[in-house]
Amino acid sequence: MRTDELEQYSRKNCIRINGIEEQNKEDVEKKSLDVLQIVCPNVVSSDIENCHRVGKPERGPRQIILRFNSYKSKRKIFSDMKQHKNLPENVYINEDLTKYGSYIYSLTRKAYKSKSISQCWTRDGKVFVRLNPVSEDELGKVKRILTPLDIPGYAPSEEEIIKYCGESMTPAPE
Known part of the structure; x- marks a missing residue:
């Protein structure tokens, strides 16, 4: 990073x-x-x-x-x-975003189009979103997005989870 x-x-x-x-x-x-x-x-x-x-x-x-x-x-x-x-x-x-920054921003735009967030933008190469309010306390809340796992409403692939979390989140077979 x-x-x-x-x-x-x-x-x-x-x-x-x-x-x-x-x-x-x-x-x-x-x-x-x-x-x-x-x-x-x-x-x-x-x-x-x-x-x-x-x-x-x-x-x-x-x-x-x-x-x-x-x-x-x-x-x-x-x-x-x-x-x-x-x-x-x-x-x-x-x-002018890096390859990784462009990737993160493209995912946030998809989340915006699917209405998972109310707004997305970049500033100084950092990606931000305005969350959809679930309660009055969250009205207008802004969140910085660092990895795909931070994007509300985005379901990352198993590969992304391993890449950004360091381990699988899938339960081990019994």
Whole structure:
């Protein structure tokens, strides 16, 4: 887990943009900036340290990864996104999560879609959920998700239980 935390820390100034059409000899930074300025009009080219597409060209456009010069610039994007939710259709801006963080977040989104939780989000590479209240005491309760076992309503496989608990939870045969 510690290695994953260190890897996530190295990504703290990065975001990923999905869904921007890809063309030959494109100016990726300009395309990214055009999208970012929809939600955060004050973002400028000098805020971006590096920008490029990642992954293999397959079914759709490849993701764009952006590294900002400062953590503050990255956080401004996400705080402004709360007020401006008018991104083009099928364009998404997300934190740059590690492989493990992406896996955990995908499981929490499934739990959200199945109504096991009322909300899920990431902040600084950490995954959080807002629990469905069972009583008035739990109204709006937030929980950090560290492993699949922490996700309300998620039934982990035997392999996941062994991986995250160190032992099987299945009763031994009699």
